[in-house]
Amino acid sequence: MNKSASNPSIARQSPAVIGTLAAALVALTLISIPGPETLQPEAQRMAAIFAVVLILWVTEAIPVAMTSLLAVVLLPVFRVADLSTAFSTFISPVFFFVLAMFIIAQAFISSGLDRRFALWLLSKAGTDSRRVLLVFMLGTCLISTIMSDVPATAIFMALALGLCEKMRLPCGRSSFAKSLMIGIPVAALIGGVATPAGSSINILGIFFIQEYGDVTIRFLDWMVIGVPMVIILLPVSVWVLAWWYPPEMQQVTAVSNIDIERTNLGTLTGKEWRVLLILTTMVVLWVMSTWVPELNVVLVSLVGAIAMFLPGMHLFSWKEVERGIGWEALLMVGGVTALGAASVETGLAQWLVEGSLGGIEDWSTVGIVALVSTFTVVIHLALPIGPVINSVLIPPLALLALSTGQNPALYALPVAFTASCAFLLPLDAVPLLTYGKGYYRMLDMLAPGTILSICWIILITALMVVLGPMLGLL
Numbered sequence: 001m002n003k004s005a006s007n008p009s010i011a012r013q014s015p016a017v018i019g020t021l022a023a024a025l026v027a028l029t030l031i032s033i034p035g036p037e038t039l040q041p042e043a044q045r046m047a048a049i050f051a052v053v054l055i056l057w058v059t060e061a062i063p064v065a066m067t068s069l070l071a072v073v074l075l076p077v078f079r080v081a082d083l084s085t086a087f088s089t090f091i092s093p094v095f096f097f098v099l100a101m102f103i104i105a106q107a108f109i110s111s112g113l114d115r116r117f118a119l120w121l122l123s124k125a126g127t128d129s130r131r132v133l134l135v136f137m138l139g140t141c142l143i144s145t146i147m148s149d150v151p152a153t154a155i156f157m158a159l160a161l162g163l164c165e166k167m168r169l170p171c172g173r174s175s176f177a178k179s180l181m182i183g184i185p186v187a188a189l190i191g192g193v194a195t196p197a198g199s200s201i202n203i204l205g206i207f208f209i210q211e212y213g214d215v216t217i218r219f220l221d222w223m224v225i226g227v228p229m230v231i232i233l234l235p236v237s238v239w240v241l242a243w244w245y246p247p248e249m250q251q252v253t254a255v256s257n258i259d260i261e262r263t264n265l266g267t268l269t270g271k272e273w274r275v276l277l278i279l280t281t282m283v284v285l286w287v288m289s290t291w292v293p294e295l296n297v298v299l300v301s302l303v304g305a306i307a308m309f310l311p312g313m314h315l316f317s318w319k320e321v322e323r324g325i326g327w328e329a330l331l332m333v334g335g336v337t338a339l340g341a342a343s344v345e346t347g348l349a350q351w352l353v354e355g356s357l358g359g360i361e362d363w364s365t366v367g368i369v370a371l372v373s374t375f376t377v378v379i380h381l382a383l384p385i386g387p388v389i390n391s392v393l394i395p396p397l398a399l400l401a402l403s404t405g406q407n408p409a410l411y412a413l414p415v416a417f418t419a420s421c422a423f424l425l426p427l428d429a430v431p432l433l434t435y436g437k438g439y440y441r442m443l444d445m446l447a448p449g450t451i452l453s454i455c456w457i458i459l460i461t462a463l464m465v466v467l468g469p470m471l472g473l474l
Contacts, residue, residue, distance in 0.1 A: 015059060016059070016060070016062070017061070018059070018061075019056060019058075019060070019061030020056070020061045023051070023052045023055040023056050024052075026048070026051045026052065027049075027051060027052045030047050030048040030051060031044070031045060031048050038351060039351055040347050042346045043348040044348075045078040045080055045346075046080050046343055046346040048078065049074045049078055049080065049339070049342075050348070052070075053068075053070065053335065053339065054383065054388070056070070057332070057385060057388075058384065058385075058427075064328040064332060065327050065332070067335070068328075068331040068335030069331060069335070071335040071339055072087060072335065073086075080342050081341075081342050085341075086338055089337055089338040089341040089342070091334060092207060092337045093298040094200060094203050094204045094207050094333050095333050095334050096298055096302055097203045097297070097298040097302075098148075098203075098329060098330050099305070099325070099330055100298070100304065100305040101148050101197070101301060101305075102321075102329075103305040103308060103321055103324075104278075104279070104301070104304060104305055105147050106316060106320065107275050107308050107316065108151075109324070110316045110320060110324075111269070111271045111272045111275045111315060112265070112269065112271070112272060113272050113276065114143070115155075116262075116265055116268075116272065117143070118139055118155060119258055119262040119265065120262060121138065121139040121142075122135055122139070122159070123258045123262050125258075127252050128250070128251065128252075129247035129249055130238075130242050130247060132163075133176075133179055133238060133242055133247070134238050136180060136184060136187075137237065137238055138234065139156055140152050140153060140155070140156045140184050140187040140188050141187040141230065142191060143155060143191070144187070144188040144191030144194075144198055144199075145194040145230070146195060146197050146198060146282075148192075148199060148200065148326075148329075149185075149188040149430045150188075150429060150433065152188045152192075153184055153188040153430055153433050154433060156184050157181075157184055157437070160181065160184060161437060163180075163252070164177050164180070164181075169439070171438040171439050172441060174248065174439065175245040175246055175247060176245070176249065176252075177440070178245045178439060178444055179241040179242060179245040181434040181437060181440055182245075182431070182444065182445055182448065183237065183238065185426075185431040185433060186237050186423060186449075187234060187237065188430055189430055189431075190229070190230055190233045190237060190420075193226045193230065193420050194223065194226045194227050195223055195226060195227075196217075196219055196222045196286075197286055198226075199386075199420060200387065201387055201416070201420050202222065202420075203297065203298070204333065204336070204387050204390050204391070205390050205413075205417075205419065206416065208391070208394040208395055208412070208416075209394060209398060209408060209412045209413065209416065211395070212344065212395040212408070212412075213408025214402075215398075215407065215408050215412075215473070217409070219286050219287055219289050219290045220290040221290070221471050221473070224471060225413075225460075225464070225471075228463055228467075229460065229463065233452070236452070237452050240451050240452055241448055244447060244451075271315060275315065278307050278308065279304075282300055282301065282304040329429070332385070333387060336385075336388055336391045339388075340390075340391030340395055341395075343391070343392065343396075344395040344396065350396045350400070352392065352396065353396035353397055353400060354400075357372070360411075361404040365410065365464075365465055365468075366465055368410060368411065369410070369460065369461045369465065370457060370461045372393075372418075373417075373418045373456070373460050375393075376389060376393065376421070377418060377423075377424070377453045377456070379392075379393075380427070380428070381424060381425065384425075384427030384428050385428070386419040386422065387419075389415065389419045390415060390419050393415045394412045394415050394416065397411035398411065407473060409468070409473035410464075410468070410473070413464065414460055414461075414464060418460060421453055424446060424449045425442055425446060425449070426445050
């Protein structure tokens, strides 16, 4: 008998070992081979670091959080940046925004507001299968507008799993289960672009545009484009999924007891009222930041998170928050900003963009937005991490726009929006949540995801061309 096959621990370690060896081999190859004349030696070393980190992130050969820290360690080791610079770029306003939003999401969940909202919405669905799909996606989308996509997906995924189990839907063979489990993360990704607070990807994109393009994207500026995208894309996505995976049943009787569960919750508790008050205040201040720059989105988020712990709030303990914080996502944001800064400083980012999108400055406005958006969608297959896409594309595109006398938002804002368009395959962290439950296969997402990606590209192009000049972004 094969010893490795009989030892589960060795079998589990094999992908990790392969990923680690692949990362080391790629790094040695990139460092050893002569690079193009247009690529500086430090940029070539930076490419090796990027390759190592991406391979380890995607394969999870070592924990994602540790890979993020490794990214910072490798910068001085490969003589790309000194230690102080590497660590100073690791901590950015985006880091604190993500931390604050994890705390706020934990308050929303621990107070019971998540379940109350979900049950209230589902009680309006009735038993029609297509309407049930609509309500699941609508609920996920709405929560995702002011909360990270991952917890928004997790909230409705838990309810969807219970529904699938009650109905005894077969894994991989139920069209209704496929549409539901694909639809929930799709709705979260769509809802996440409605406001800057909807995703760390948005805040990271705004940060990079400000840092490298010297253009400030205000809260309502983003919403003027983001909200129409959500209003149009959500019903389109529901229709596409119900069309591609038509439910095998007309009625979903398993949701008929939702009203009983909702009644058992009773009226809003004091804890729920306190969380609602803080969330409402935050949303008002976020919108006001459009006219009052001092009300920075990150600052308001931090103040809201701190308010959760004021005397008399009694929402949760810090120990509960520690368990609820996604440390991997938090440290990944730090690693991404450090890598982004180093790739710009070494010239690697500019070299990559000029090689792949060279001559774009001669295109029309429609052509630029469409090309950048399409490139961002496709690159998801190689870089299935939204924050990484932002760090690779936005800084050099913003600098390219400045060098040609064009508005950096024309090049960079489509990337910031389209970095959330991870519909082709379940490789991003959001669709991976439901993919892991076994109700659909990897390729089941490709066809409807391709249709939705094309719709996304057309829509962001149209909105940028029509609304961009009104906002002074073109």
